[in-house]
Amino acid sequence: MEYKKYIRRMPLCLECGNQIRYGRTDKKFCCEDCKNKHHNAQAKAGRSYRNKVIAILNRNYEVLEQMLREGIDSADLVDLASLGFAPGIVTSYRHIGKHDVFTCYDIKYIMTKSRIYSLMKIKNLSVNLQIGMELKDQ
Numbered sequence: 001m002e003y004k005k006y007i008r009r010m011p012l013c014l015e016c017g018n019q020i021r022y023g024r025t026d027k028k029f030c031c032e033d034c035k036n037k038h039h040n041a042q043a044k045a046g047r048s049y050r051n052k053v054i055a056i057l058n059r060n061y062e063v064l065e066q067m068l069r070e071g072i073d074s075a076d077l078v079d080l081a082s083l084g085f086a087p088g089i090v091t092s093y094r095h096i097g098k099h100d101v102f103t104c105y106d107i108k109y110i111m112t113k114s115r116i117y118s119l120m121k122i123k124n125l126s127v128n129l130q131i132g133m134e135l136k137d138q
């Protein structure tokens, strides 16, 4: 007897894990509450992630701004890391000539595998915002 083929495989609710007993086989949630809970949690996770990235960018900016205040235009990534600088979080990147040019808001610098250098404030900001990552000024 091949009765197995008559047993409908019931999907599980992505939120509560209960079997979804009614509706289309591609339903993802058992009820509206679970659907809303799930989407709210996803939106919250997205906001939380964005806020973390912004916090890292702000920390990076503080480190870079402090360097500029002290007249330092290059530093070792190891030293920067000890100050909380996260080199992988930037506001723009562009490969110009042989250099990898990064920005953290209005501060730009060239970064290699071991250090950053040519640290400077971008002067004509309005132009740069209009053309996105183009950094032809200076």
Ligand SMILES: [Zn+2]
Residues within 6 Å of the ligand: 013, 014, 015, 016, 017, 018, 029, 030, 031, 034
């Ligand atoms: Zn559910």
